[in-house]
Amino acid sequence: MAISVETFFLNPDAEGTLQARIQQMIAHGILSGRFRKGEKLPSSRKLAQHLGVSRITVTLAYTELLANDYLESRDRSGYYVSENAPEPPQFTPNPTSSGDNIDWSRALGRRFTGGRTPTKPLDWSSYRYPFIYGQTDPTLFDHANWRHCALQALGQKDFSALTTDYFDQDDPKLIEFIARHTLPRRGILAQPDEILVTMGAQNALRLTAQVLLTQRRTAAIEEPCYHALRDILTQSRCYLSPVEVDTDGLPPDALPDHADVIFTTPSHQSPTNATMPLERRKALLDKAREMDALIVEDDYEFEISFLRSPSPALKSLDSDGRVIYVGSFSKSIFPGLRLGYLVGSKQFIRECRALRASVLRHPPGHIQRTAAYFLNLGHYDSLIRRMGQVFARRRNVMEQALADHGLGVEGRGVFGGSSIWMRAPEGVDTEELDHILRTRSVLIEPGRTFFRGPGAPRNFYRLAYSSIPSERIPDGIAILAEELTKLTR
Numbered sequence: 274m275a276i277s278v279e280t281f282f283l284n285p286d287a288e289g290t291l292q293a294r295i296q297q298m299i300a301h302g303i304l305s306g307r308f309r310k311g312e313k314l315p316s317s318r319k320l321a322q323h324l325g326v327s328r329i330t331v332t333l334a335y336t337e338l339l340a341n342d343y344l345e346s347r348d349r350s351g352y353y354v355s356e357n358a359p360e361p362p363q364f365t366p367n368p369t370s371s372g373d374n375i376d377w378s379r380a381l382g383r384r385f386t387g388g389r390t391p392t393k394p395l396d397w398s399s400y401r402y403p404f405i406y407g408q409t410d411p412t413l414f415d416h417a418n419w420r421h422c423a424l425q426a427l428g429q430k431d432f433s434a435l436t437t438d439y440f441d442q443d444d445p446k447l448i449e450f451i452a453r454h455t456l457p458r459r460g461i462l463a464q465p466d467e468i469l470v471t472m473g474a475q476n477a478l479r480l481t482a483q484v485l486l487t488q489r490r491t492a493a494i495e496e497p498c499y500h501a502l503r504d505i506l507t508q509s510r511c512y513l514s515p516v517e518v519d520t521d522g523l524p525p526d527a528l529p530d531h532a533d534v535i536f537t538t539p540s541h542q543s544p545t546n547a548t549m550p551l552e553r554r555k556a557l558l559d560k561a562r563e564m565d566a567l568i569v570e571d572d573y574e575f576e577i578s579f580l581r582s583p584s585p586a587l588k589s590l591d592s593d594g595r596v597i598y599v600g601s602f603s604k605s606i607f608p609g610l611r612l613g614y615l616v617g618s619k620q621f622i623r624e625c626r627a628l629r630a631s632v633l634r635h636p637p638g639h640i641q642r643t644a645a646y647f648l649n650l651g652h653y654d655s656l657i658r659r660m661g662q663v664f665a666r667r668r669n670v671m672e673q674a675l676a677d678h679g680l681g682v683e684g685r686g687v688f689g690g691s692s693i694w695m696r697a698p699e700g701v702d703t704e705e706l707d708h709i710l711r712t713r714s715v716l717i718e719p720g721r722t723f724f725r726g727p728g729a730p731r732n733f734y735r736l737a738y739s740s741i742p743s744e745r746i747p748d749g750i751a752i753l754a755e756e757l758t759k760l761t762r
Contacts, residue, residue, distance in 0.1 A: 276308055278315040278323045279752065280714045282401045291326050295334035300343055303358050305396075307712070314344065314352045385508055390500050391722045394711075397740075401714040402749030406692050406737035409607040413663060415656050422646035426639055441630045443470040444641035450648045451600075451614055459575065460589030461598060463616050469625050472636050474573060474601035474613040478536075479505050480625045481569055481597055481615065485534050486511040493532035495523050497723035497733075499543040499571070502536060515725050518542055520684075522549035525560040535561060538571045539587050544723050544735050545684040545694045554587050561595055571599045576657050577664060577689045584688075594618045602644060604691075605657060612636060612644055664691055667738040667746060674747045678754035683733065691739035694720075696732060698761050703734040706756060713752050 280302075287294045302308040314320070317335060321328040335352050338344040345355040397403050425431070448465050456463055471477040478501075486492055488510045494503065496515035506513055514529045522542045528535065537557070539549035549557070561568050570587045588598040594617075601613035615625060629635065647653055668685075671693065675682055684694035697703055703719040710717060720733030738746065 275313040276315065277713050278319050279401065279748065280307075280712070281315070281320060281323060282714070283324055284399065291330050292334045292337070295324070295326075295331060296337055299334070299338055303343055303354055304360070308354050310354050310356050310358060312354045313350075314354070316351055383508075390504055391718065394716070397716060400711070400716050402745055402752065403716045403740050404736040404738070404749060404753075405716045405718055405740060406735055407604060407608055408737075408740040409609075410663075410740050412742075413656070413660055414607060415652055418650070418652040419643070419647060422650065422652070423639075423643045425646050426642040431642055441626050441635070443468075443635060444638060444645055446645035446649065447641045450645055454648070455600065456598075456616065459572065459583075459586035459598075461586055461616060464619075466619050467616060467622055469615040469622050469629065470636055470641060471613045471615055471629070472633065473603045473611040474571060474599050475501050475505075476611075477599045477601075477613045477615045478502055478569070478571065480628055481599070482506055482509045482511075483628060484621065484624045485567060485569075490533040491529065491531050493528050493535045493566075495537060495542065496725060497544060497720070498536070499538070500722040502571075503725060506536075513725075518545060518547060520547055521553055522547040523557065525553065525557045528560055528564070528566075530564060532564060532566050534567045534569060536569045536571070537587070538573065540572055540583050541574050541686055541688075541690055542684075543571070543573065544692070544720065546686040546690055546692070547684055548584060548687045549587075551584060554584070554590055557587070558590060558593075558596075562593060566595070568596045569599065570596055573599075573601055574604055574686075574690055575600075576605045577661060577691055582688065588616065597621065602653075605660070606644070606647070606653070610640065610644065612640060661689065663743075664689065664738065667741070667743050668693075670743045670746045671736065671738050671750065674750035677747075678750060680750070680754060680757070692735050692737040695734050695736055697734060697757060699732060701757065701760050702731045704731065706734070706760060709756050709760075710753065713756070715749055715752050717753065 281298060283291075283294055283298065287297065289297070299308070299314070314335070315323070317328050317331040321331045324331070335344060339346055339352070341359075342355050343358050344352045346352055393405055394400070397405055397408060445465075447470060448468055451468055452463055452465060471480065482492070482505050486506070486509045491512040491514055492506050493514045493516055494506065496517045498515075503513075514532055516523060516527045516529075518524070522539055523535075523537045535557075539554060539557070541548065557568070568587065572586055575583045575586070586598065588596045598616040599613065600616070603610050603612060606612075615622065672685075675693070681696045681698070682693055683696040697706065703717070704721060707717050707719050718735040718737070720735060721729045721731050723733070724730060741749065
């Protein structure tokens with residue numbers, strides 16, 4: 274089997290000569306298992322044209338790899354991965370030295386493994402066509418100003434913010450910005466004691482589930498929904514009642530009368546991108562009031578609104594205090610920041626604050642103060658504006674490429690966002706498709722994990738445009754369409 278030339282691309286951040294970088298690229302592919310023994314490499318001419326280098330550079334790289342037994346040459350045929358290619362060392366642990374004689378099947382009181390949250394390859398940036406959600410594009414991030422804000426937070430003036438154990442408090446500068454600038458943009462007014470900083474939105478959802486739910490209570494969730502939320506609620510041992518979403522999001526009339534807490538993503542349904550109309554939002558509030566149920570609103574990605582202004586937050590329409598609002602800076606700044614927030618009634622926030630203090634006390638003071646400076650100095654708004662402009666271009670390119678190849682779009686954000694929800698033809702398993710595409714340096718996100726139960730549909734998938742340059746999108750979509758065609762023959 275021949276390795277596609279599109280699998281190869283030079284990392285612009287790699288060091289060394291072109292020849293050395295090509296050697297490293299191929300050797301890494303072999304050692305990682307991406308290139309298998311016996312597979313044929315592209316000709317030196319074809320690879321040189323693809324990489325934009327001279328043919329002699331590729332030939333010299335092949336020759337060096339041949340000398341080191343990574344490759345073998347076959348007459349009139351070309352270069353192949355050697356049957357004797359080096360492999361990563363395999364270490365067999367000494368069974369007598371482990372010292373673990375515990376029967377963990379009996380010792381474990383509760384289990385948290387076995388969820389359906391997917392894993393993304395750690396080397397996702399090495400793929401040429403990474404259509405994966407939630408990763409940072411380093412070309413867009415404002416490194417210089419973030420570094421400046423971090424240094425400012427390390428200064429003598431802010432020494433107390435860096436070193437103080439807030440215990441059950443948060444950085445007052447960050448809380449002030451959220452209360453005075455972030456929340457009013459969503460039509461929400463809140464006092465400082467109604468806001469809690471969390472380690473991202475996922476931590477906010479877990480705190481909420483632990484405070485509100487018991488084994489006797491029922492949580493209504495969207496179907497499909499954010500897979501990490503389903504794992505969180507499953508671990509809480511509450512009753513789960515999935516409600517199938519439509520083109521307008523969660524239908525209030527389909528909610529079970531016995532639900533105690535309703536989890537929803539009304540402004541940007543995860544993963545379908547459906548936006549709940551204003552009238553349905555009011556109907557949902559009325560239904561919750563009738564049921565005496567609470568609503569947890571995950572308002573992720575509202576900042577990425579490059580087509581039109583986002584709809585009012587459900588929390589802004591709430592006159593009863595029954596809506597708990599979850600926000601995050603992790604998607605808009607960078608996911609490793611792990612900084613989100615909860616907004617709710619004082620009594621609820623007080624309990625969440627106490628629970629947080631018993632587990633992780635509070636998010637690191639330096640991170641909070643750095644983010645506060647980044648927000649207050651206007652860098653965050655500039656970043657969001659830049660991301661919106663770039664994402665708008667990428668989405669246009671992706672939609673045109675999808676239309677050119679006749680691929681089925683199931684849902685797209687009406688105000689923006691960073692992904693498109695897709696439906697493959699019936700009978701296509703997108704997990705199998707994902708496995709095939711990875712061999713051609715394409716990453717997608719299979720959709721099965723967003724659904725509950727063994728009968729979950731397998732032909733949905735998500736394509737994100739947040740981490741891939743516009744110029745690579747058409748070629749990546751072309752490869753996707755090609756492999757889909759093969760699977761449907």
